[in-house]
Amino acid sequence: MLSRLNTYYKEMFPLIPRLFVGVIMFFEIYFLLLLNYGVKVEQLAIGMGEIVGSLTIFIFLMILRIADDFKDYETDQRLFPHRALPSGRVYKQDLIKVAVVVIVIAVVSNIIWMNNLPFFAFLFIYGTLMSLWFFQKSKIQPNLLLALVTHNPVQLVMNAYIISFTCYKYDLPLVSWTSFLVLLTLYFPALIWEISRKIRAPKDETEYVTYSRIFGYKKATRFVLILTAVDVVTNILLTYRLNRFAVLLILGNLLWFTLQCRKFSADPTQFKIVDKVERYTYILETMMILVVIGYLLLGRL
Template structure:
């Protein structure tokens, strides 16, 4: 079983990169919130690492749940993947999932201060894995699947935000907390839509937003989301790094040029790859700006 799981995680959820991503994700929200409210005294301990572990295992649980949910679909369209190909079994994944979730639950009850939000997060994830008891309706509707499943990323953001607020005695609802909940949610929403936008010649039986709404309308919708997203980033980063804001400005101008090029001729490149590059640059800028600010504070 260990060898089969190693194959699965290598292909579907690389453990070291994803744990590193969980660290970045957790502490980006953590420090951006604290720096925006003027909190300069940080105390990082076991709770923070339990939070990182929770993000890591929750995203793993979503990955495994998706493979269970889409098993019949993947047998037909993606037979080379680890589960439909038989290189890992459902039993293997069920044991791994049960083990990781049990450890995460115990750690949260022992260390964390926001148990209610933790339970809400995993309850939402469980309902997603069960198609909110409406599989027949949701599975055949791409927009309905989006509005029911994608907000889980917002719930994950709130899990981190509430931990920080309770620990440092901050108000749960404020401009920084609301902006953070959205600015860390938009990238997942933008990516989820853009990965299902294709040029007409590339369409298959796989349902995409470009098939449903035309690639022009789908692209313009993502473009609008990108503009809203960058405004939230500007506001949150302004007090941390003016240089970072300038980098974000150049980046958003660049991606909007790509959107217009794709609308004019969808055959020259995949918009998904451009959106991924834009997202990486945006999030890297946010992280590096926070690190630079913390270093400068330490030197002062």
């Protein structure tokens, strides 16, 4: 079983990179919220709650990956038979056992160390409903837009889990303009990536339903660019008081991405737009992290 799981994690969910993603997600929201609320560096107190929160995000992302493989098993057998589960190189029982173990770890650790159990419960309830297609599989699975509307908000739920812990710990207002902006800060990149990965050149379209197949690749790309601009606005509002120079870098990143979208619209065969989205996101999130680190260490970069 361990050999099969090793194959699965190598191909579908690399553990170390995904753990790093969980930590980055947690602490980016954590510090952006605190710094925008004006919490002083000397007031920060990182302990087991932050460790458990990061681990919970990592575990939840893992469960989502496993749930997706179960949900799409029949489709993957037809369209992606080379993947670990449909190819038979890992068994369903293997993934069920792993899921049970990590969920127990998450539940026990949250009960012991976390202060936001209702948000934790809602996170995993939402994840469970997603894995069951909200009991409307026949309606949601064939409808790409309905699947997006029902599934993509899970990123908001994860963000709310982190924000609630932070606000409760430091006695900050949970419902405020600042909390709302931070709630959005990692939502738009997830939304943009989810849409862009289903935009293809006409020659690459198959029976797999994509946004470019429904709306055309130009309209779909234009929509991604609009969402990216909104994402930039939320990031600027959060970073302006921390580091004004970062605003110029964020705008420069948007300009670069705009040019890539125009190139793709002119000739969609030269690259995949999702690759440019990932590069844009890596650059943006790196800048956001550097702004936080610089502010914590120096007061400003």
